[in-house]
Amino acid sequence: GMNEISIYPGAFAKFGLHFEYSGDEESIQALEIGTMVDYYPKKVPIMAIADNYNLFLNFYVSLIFGKKYF
Numbered sequence: 001g002m003n004e005i006s007i008y009p010g011a012f013a014k015f016g017l018h019f020e021y022s023g024d025e026e027s028i029q030a031l032e033i034g035t036m037v038d039y040y041p042k043k044v045p046i047m048a049i050a051d052n053y054n055l056f057l058n059f060y061v062s063l064i065f066g067k068k069y070f
Contacts, residue, residue, distance in 0.1 A: 010040035016060075030064040 016034025038056040045052050 008040050008042060008044050010038060010054075012039075013037045026068055028064060028066045028068060032062040032064065033060070035059050 014034060014036045016032050018030060018032045020028070020030040022029040036058040038058075040054045043052040043054045
């Protein structure tokens with residue numbers, strides 16, 4: 001419940017490569033790929049019967065498109 005909530009301070013880092021491939025000055029088309037790392041000094045209890053960890057690694061791909069208004 002709400003009385004069981006506790007704070008787990010940690011550190012976060014994000015590393016990525018951003019490629020913009022739009023040939024038009026009025027539009028935005030880009031691709032971003034990378035990884036994110038979360039580290040906590042103590043293990044974070046997420047599930048009751050599963051193994052809990054203090055390091056989380058994520059990979060991502062982001063597609064960006066739109067129009068510039070300026």
